[in-house]
Amino acid sequence: MTRRTKIVATIGPASNDPETLRELIAAGVDVVRLNLSHGEVDEHLAVLERVRTVAEQVGRPVAVLADLPGPKVRCGEFPDGGVDLAVGSLIELVPGDHDSSAERISVDYETLLVDLSVGASVQLGDGAICLQVVEMSDDRAFGRVVTGGRVNGSPGFHLPSESLRLTTPTDEDLVLAEIMADAGVEFIAVSFVRRASDVDKVRAVVGDRAHLVSKIETAASMDHLDSIIAASDAVMVARGDLGIDCPIEDVPHLQKFIIRACVEAGVPVITATQMMESMIVAPTPTRAEVSDVANAVFDGTDAVMLSGETAIGRDPVAVITTIAAVARRAEREASYRQWANRLGRLQREHKVGAVDVGSRITMALSHAASQAAMDCDASAILCCTRTGRTARAMARFRPDSLMIGLSPDPKTVRTMALSWGVEPVEVEMYESTDEMVWFAVETTLQRGLIDHGDTVLVLAGAPTGGRSGSMPRSGPNAATDVLRLVQVD
Template sequence: MTRRTKIVATIGPASDTIEMLRTLIGAGLDVVRLNLSHGDLEDHLDKLGRVRDAAEDAGRHVAVLADLPGPKIRSGHFPDGGVSLDGGTCVRLLPGDGPSDDSIIHVQYATLLEDLRPGSRVQLGDGAISMTVEEVTVDAAIARIETGGKVNGQPGVHLSSDMLRLETPTEEDLVLAEAVAAAGVEYIAVSFVRHAADVERVREVVGDRARLVAKIETRAALDDLDAIVSATDAVMVARGDLGIDCPIEDVPHLQKRIVRHCVELGKPVITATQMLESMVSAPSPTRAEVSDVANAVFDGTDAVMLSGETAIGRDPVGVVATMATIAERAESEASYRQWANRLGRAQRELSVEATPGNRITMALSHAASQAAMDAEVAAILCCTRSGRTARAMARFRPEARMVGLSPDLKMVRTMALTWGVEPMKVETYESTDEMVWFAVEKALAEGVVVHGDTVLVLAGAPGRDRTIVATDVLRMVRVD
């Protein structure tokens, strides 16, 4: 059984040479993440070029995800060597970029005192240090440290998302989005999304040159989740900031809710943050991390993501190989047929607000899911120009191998994020019969099927203007 859950890996100093990228792709990397919060644009564009060369060398179609920085609030610089902030003590929070120490913390946020109030929570870094505001005066906010620790440099400062006046996306985000879209990345991730309008602002700049990924990491985003998922092309469950903005015990339940909602609608979903964090420095993961990755697979996530593990870790290739092994083992126990049956029963409710074309696609992919099980087909071949056919079919998490075939190279790469889809490029087809023939011929040539197999082919018949408005072709073919 080949692995169906995709792996997203962040590229950084430990992994951005072309030799390392080739090895990572061979180990199972499907999507490369460029974290635009670190490094300059030219450096990231150079990495993009190396990814393309490495993927071509490896004979694989790899997607690239550029992750926008979003609004960042940082503290003033702490002394070299860091300082300890002790639990139970009080500190003064002041707006500005002055220095910080164990009694005064400057915060680079002009309206800090206007936005804080008694009872507000403030956290530093990844949330390890937390404090509660007790009083706000005209000069400072007085906060008591609840959980202390040592701080260095200029850690990020986290305020509750419902207080922030910072705009998402920032002007810098929009400039970066234009640049990476022009460079040809497949996906752009929008950070700190709070409303569907945040995604649409990036869409106005990017157009159809790249797919957008909404990062769900704020409480406000949860309140507008349905609209955000409808407005975006894919979703990332960014558990780091989500676990700061929401009670940490809620995060596993929110993860399951978001993943389930996205899969039902055919929107690729990535589960991210600290999945194999200990492997930044350790040769093997903790048992809890292995369970975390496996449970994300059981949830039905399209992809699992690595951050510092591959960007700055001691063994990026070992991390990717470990994650691939965990995911494949979990898939062997996952109840995908049960998932398909439940989704099939929910079809009527899901299609109520869909467009006529989407309703046809949803209905035919449902029929294909059942037919694939009944006939025990060797593979499901999804012919697509927009990726919609493959995404609709992937919702049912079929047991048969699933291949996404397109004449558009960018779309082929884009399908690398969708669960279970093995992307392949085919020639341009002019008729439905030709489309089916090309699909079967390609699958046979690539060793996906052999003579004597039965395959199922899904496609959209092109209309008079050569556009395809729905998946409306379903054929079962015996390969001989």
Template sequence: MSRRTKIIATIGPASDDPAVIRRMIAAGADVFRIGLAHGSLGDAIERYRRIRAVAADAGREIGVLGDLPGPKVRLASFVDDGAVLAVGGEVELCPGAESSTATSLGVDYGDLLADLHPGDNLALGDGTVRLQVTSVDASSARAVVTYGGTVQGRPGLHVPSDRLGLATPTAEDLYKLDAFVEEGVDMVAVSFVRSAHDIRRVGTEPSPRGPLIVAKIETRAAVDNLEGIIEASGAVMVARGDLGIEMGIEDLPHIQKRIIRDCIAYGRPVITATQMLESMITAGTPTRAEVSDVANAIFDGSSAVMLSAESAIGVDPVNSVATMARICAKADTEFDFDGWAHRLRALRKFHSNDSDGRLTDAITGAAWRAATEVGASAIIAVSDTGFTVRSIARFRPSMPILGFTPNERTARQLCLSWGTTPLHDPVAANHEDLMTSLVIAARDHGDVRSGDIVAVISGSQVNRAKATDQMRLVRVP
């Protein structure tokens, strides 16, 4: 089965080995995520270099996503192996304390008490343990356990985002970002985004000179400011963990659909993440509900789906990737291409003054319709930044998209785009007969055959840096 939906796999202790990474690529991983909230920066950079080396050895374009920690508040480590917090029990929250017990929780955020009020609901870790603040004084806050459970390690403490005084990105984020930009990372995820201003504060140059910025939607403020955040970002992640805590778990399904819908409207790749195959952390097969969750995320329009703990600490990261690939491939074959065309007409959006965006949108739309009408074997797109390829990908054409680019980083960024085979080709920058050269390159690469009809889109020599303004139907020589 041909797979169009892309797979992101998180690298962690269970998968941080060249042999395992190589097998994960063979199983279907398109992008690897490196979480920067845990471990040292040096270890993360070594992990990044390992991925790069394995991908080069495999001869594959593989993207790497660096996930910045963001303003995450965490508890201090528990003195033993963890603690059981029972419903109705009382706990004290102590900023600056260096350890935690069942009755006293150390917190690494010094201004916590200024942000809390009696009645606030807090969550630990993935949200299974909940607290309600009962009082706050100058040295600590007291809370009662409303949902009990076991906590261990250094779990996150979820404070309502409209109360939290920490800014996004943090100084730590910017420090780690600088290091990964120097390494040439392809994509960077910004955590706990609340507005488009948070994305602009990241301060990196647009691709291909800098990484693609992925906004993680996981706060109420981000949902309220969704369209502005999408416009300011290169891609978006539906980060369902903290989002489900903040918004209420019953609100999560329709919010997920809204985020995906708006990303499609603006032509941005959208990643659905968190607990997609969670049971595979310990099991060899997913639950039926997890399989349906992945498939429905694809039917809604997700460009990519992500494995988190399943591939980072799970018993069999390679099997998790292979299982995800099979689910995606089957869902892709059942995708409603005809229904998608009707949905997209009602969604497409551009700023009224974005003439280049409108031009690219018109050309890519025409290419999609023409390719569908003549039964083209592929759509060939050339793009310096990847914008043209991402624009055509949102139409979800039934034929493959071949994304040619002269920029290596752009090629790796296109690993995130639905239905796209990224092809790095330096000739794509300035060949005199660009369209003919791309068709021949696609034929020589084995993606199309002599006699096939393909649609080719690009920018003209005079306008290539601004917008896509050329489309042709070509028979492959």
């Protein structure tokens, strides 16, 4: 069985050349992430084209995710070499874009003194350094260092999300989203989503040109999680900022909660941040990192994501090889049958569902396919889809059988690279159900994905009023309404 959990890799200086990209994709990268917080737009567009070329050469469908910067509050530049902030020291916090020092930190945030209050906690950088506001005046605040350390450059300055007045998406985000959608990326990640309306603003610019990934990284987003998931095409558990905005001991539980909610909704979910962090400089991960990746697999995540490990790390290809091996090993122990049992029960009790008739039909038939695959020990489930929705609905049940997503749309094929367990395959458009079923089986047989003598299931459908058997398209009437069991001979 192939690896079911997908891998997202951030591309940076250590990995953006054609040869390294080729090795990364050959090693198992399913989705390439472009971090728009760093570098120029033209550089990212060049990497996008490079990924397209290399993926075609390797012969693997690879999706591209453009990650928008979102609102950023930063400290003024610290002296070269950095400074040490000692626990217990009192430091001035002032709004402005001046240089910072060990005694005074300048913060590029105009309403700093309005939004801060005595007792508030603020973090610098990745949250390792924490200050508590102990005094306020008309022109400055004073923070006591609770956890200290060395700070360099212009680190981020993190206020509690409920105090932050900056909105998501920013004007810069919308411009970048337009550029990236025009360039043809499959996914655009929206940073610091706090409610569904944040996603809707990007949707208004992007339309259906790219799928939107909501990054869950604030306490406020947890209060609106269901509506955010409903407005999103995918979700990212962005544990870095989530662990700053929420008590750090809550993060593992929030991760499990978010993943479960996404799987039930049929929305792909990515687990991100520090998965193999030590491999930025070390040849192997820590035992804790290996356990972290395995537990994300046990949680049911669709994908695990690497950031600095592949963007600036010493050996990006070794990182992919390692995380792929950990995921494959964890999948041998993962109890995926529980997903099918749980979802079936929730659907029978009407605790999960869909608003439109087409989606309800698709959910019901994918549930039936999950049961049928277990009953007949099917080798594979072939999902014929124009939009990828059939494959995503089937992936909710985490079946033991190999899932193959077949689509005539190359972009849909690449988009399915993010969904758990789905092997994306491009096919032609066919005119009838019989023709489509025959060619779906024939194509997967020729590719060596199934064998003679196998029993396979074929899922397909058509919009109301459309040709029976034609690839389904999106819309309120679209539904997966065909299920065939086929003995391959």
